[in-house]
Every structure is written in structure tokens, then in C-alpha cells.
Amino acid sequence: MESPFKVDIVKGKVALITGGGSGIGFEITKEFGRHGASVAIMGRRKSHLDSAVSSLRSLGIQAIGFVGDVRNNEDATRVVDSTFAHFGRIDILVNAAAGNFLVAAEDLSPNGFKTVMDIDTVGTFRMCHEALKYIKKGGPGREDTSGGGTILNVSATLHYSATWYQIHVSAAKAAIDAMTRSLALEWGTDYDIRVNGIAPGPIDDTPGLSKLDPHEMKTIQSGAPTHQTILGEKWDIAMAALYLASDAGKHINGTILVVDGGDWFNRAPH
Numbered sequence: 001m002e003s004p005f006k007v008d009i010v011k012g013k014v015a016l017i018t019g020g021g022s023g024i025g026f027e028i029t030k031e032f033g034r035h036g037a038s039v040a041i042m043g044r045r046k047s048h049l050d051s052a053v054s055s056l057r058s059l060g061i062q063a064i065g066f067v068g069d070v071r072n073n074e075d076a077t078r079v080v081d082s083t084f085a086h087f088g089r090i091d092i093l094v095n096a097a098a099g100n101f102l103v104a105a106e107d108l109s110p111n112g113f114k115t116v117m118d119i120d121t122v123g124t125f126r127m128c129h130e131a132l133k134y135i136k137k138g139g140p141g142r143e144d145t146s147g148g149g150t151i152l153n154v155s156a157t158l159h160y161s162a163t164w165y166q167i168h169v170s171a172a173k174a175a176i177d178a179m180t181r182s183l184a185l186e187w188g189t190d191y192d193i194r195v196n197g198i199a200p201g202p203i204d205d206t207p208g209l210s211k212l213d214p215h216e217m218k219t220i221q222s223g224a225p226t227h228q229t230i231l232g233e234k235w236d237i238a239m240a241a242l243y244l245a246s247d248a249g250k251h252i253n254g255t256i257l258v259v260d261g262g263d264w265f266n267r268a269p270h
């Protein structure tokens with residue numbers, strides 16, 4: 001779909017996107033690139049990264065991929081430092097890496113719970129922590145900029161009510177939202193960094209949706225759908241990310257922007 005934004009709204013900015021090789025992370029990466037940013041993507045699977053980078057470059061986007069797992073301290077340090085070494089600055093960090101599977105709480109091992117917390121929540125914190133030195137006001141590469149950069153954390157709406165078979169992800173995403181607000185407060189005040197979240201509802205053509213078919217989940221709950229979920233597109237999330245990361249969002253800090261067409265209002269706990 002055609003973008004409603006000017007093509008240069010993030011021109012000259014450098015964005016690092018975890019989970020940028022596929023799904024929502026890739027769409028955010030692509031739209032940042034199409035609107036003028038240089039992009040670095042981090043992911044666990046080299047083959048995904050390689051094909052994502054070639055596809056970005058074929059669009060004329062300055063792109064590089066770094067293999068790494070957000071659960072690993074050394075990987076996080078290496079990827080953040082390599083992004084800076086390659087592009088000379090980091091303006092935007094997007095935490096889109098996530099892990100997920102559908103499982104009943106009684107069948108989920110504590111290690112399974114911890115695995116998703118480690119990827120989603122601790123991974124997000126780790127990347128924020130590593131990137132701080134480059135994104136903060138006055139950091140290396142920011143000599144031409146008067147302020148700090150910005151961070152976007154991708155969460156979900158699962159935890160606004162209760163979602164079947166998603167106890168681990170609901171907890172992880174709720175913690176991400178809490179972290180977004182705390183970082184917005186501390187780093188907004190101290191370092192002029194804006195930290196915001198995006199909470200997608202069910203989004204078509206994503207790994208998340210293919211694992212969590214909402215129609216199937218409703219059938220599991222009640223035997224019949226109580227309302228018709230309208231799926232969003234990855235594009236919707238990318239446009240929200242562009243808005244928040246660009247100067248259009250310069251006065252927005254600590255917000256979790258729900259992008260779900262109003263779906264979560266209909267999802268009361270049973």
C-alpha cells in the first residue's frame with residue numbers, strides 16, 4: 001500500500017531492528033528504509049537475514065544484517081557496536097524479536113515460560129541497555145544532533161484481558177509495556193530518549209498469527225465466535241512505527257500505541 005508519509009521523514013537516521021528479518025520486524029525495517037533510513041537487522045537465522053538484506057538492497061535501501069540472539073549478552077554488544085561501526089550512528093532501536101508457542105499453562109514448563117521471558121522481555125531490556133550509549137543525547141555519532149534518539153518496543157494486546165494458552169507471552173508483553181514506561185521516564189528525563197511501544201492486535205501474514213489463529217482460539221474458548229476479528233496488516237504496524245520514530249512523534253514518550261482496529265475492546269476475559 002502507498003505510504004501517506006513523505007519519503008524522507010527518517011532520512012539520515014540509522015535504525016537497528018531486532019527480529020528485522022521476518023514478519024512485523026521486516027515490514028518496519030522496509031518502511032523505515034523506504035522513508036530514508038539506513039537499517040541494520042538482527043536475527044538468529046542467517047538465511048532469513050541474508051534474504052531480507054538482499055530484498056532491502058534491491059529496493060535501494062542501505063541495509064546490513066547481523067546474526068545474533070537477543071538472549072546473549074555478547075551478541076547484543078557485538079550487534080550494537082557493529083551497527084555503529086558500519087553506519088557511524090544509531091538513532092532508532094526497534095525491539096521486534098519475539099518467541100511464541102501456544103500451550104496450556106499446566107503443560108508449560110517453567111523453562112518454557114522463562115524462554116519466552118528471556119527473548120521478549122529480557123532481550124528487549126538487554127538491547128535497550130546496550131544501545132543506550134549510542135542513542136543518548138551527546139552519545140557517539142550524535143554530534144550533529146541536538147537530542148537523543150528513540151526506542152520502539154513491540155508488545156501485544158494479549159494481556160489487556162486474558163488470552164488462552166498464552167500465559168508466558170502475556171506476562172512477557174505486559175512486562176515490556178511496563179519497561180517502556182519506566183525507560184521513557186528515566187531516559188527521557190536524563191538522556192532525551194523517547195521510548196514508546198506498539199501493541200499490535202492480530203496481524204495477517206505473520207508467524208504470530210499462523211501460530212495463534214484467533215478464530216481457532218475463539219472456537220476453543222466458546223465453541224463459537226463472539227465477534228469477528230478484523231485482521232490488521234503488517235503495513236499498519238510499520239506506519240505506526242514510522243509515526244512514532246519520526247519527528248512527527250517528537251512529543252510522544254511513554255505511550256503504548258495500540259494498533260488493532262479496536263479489537264481488544266471486544267475481548268473481555270471469560
Ligand code: HXC
Nearest residue numbers: 098099100101102103109111112115156169202207208212
Ligand atoms: C510447550 C515448549 C514449546 C511448545 C518450546 N517449549 N516449544 N513448551 N509447547 N510448543 C519449551 C521447551 O520444552 C523448553 O522447555 C523451552 O520451551 C525451550 O525450548 P527450546 O526449543 O530449547 O527453545 P528455543 O530453541 O530457544 O526456541 C525458542 C522458541 C521457539 C520460542 C521456543 O518457538 C521460537 O523461537 N519460535 C520462533 C519465533 C516466533 O514464534 N516468533 C513469533 C512471535 S509472535 P523444557 O522445560 O522442556 O526445557 C508474537 C506475537 C504475540 O510474539 C501476539 C500474538 C497475537
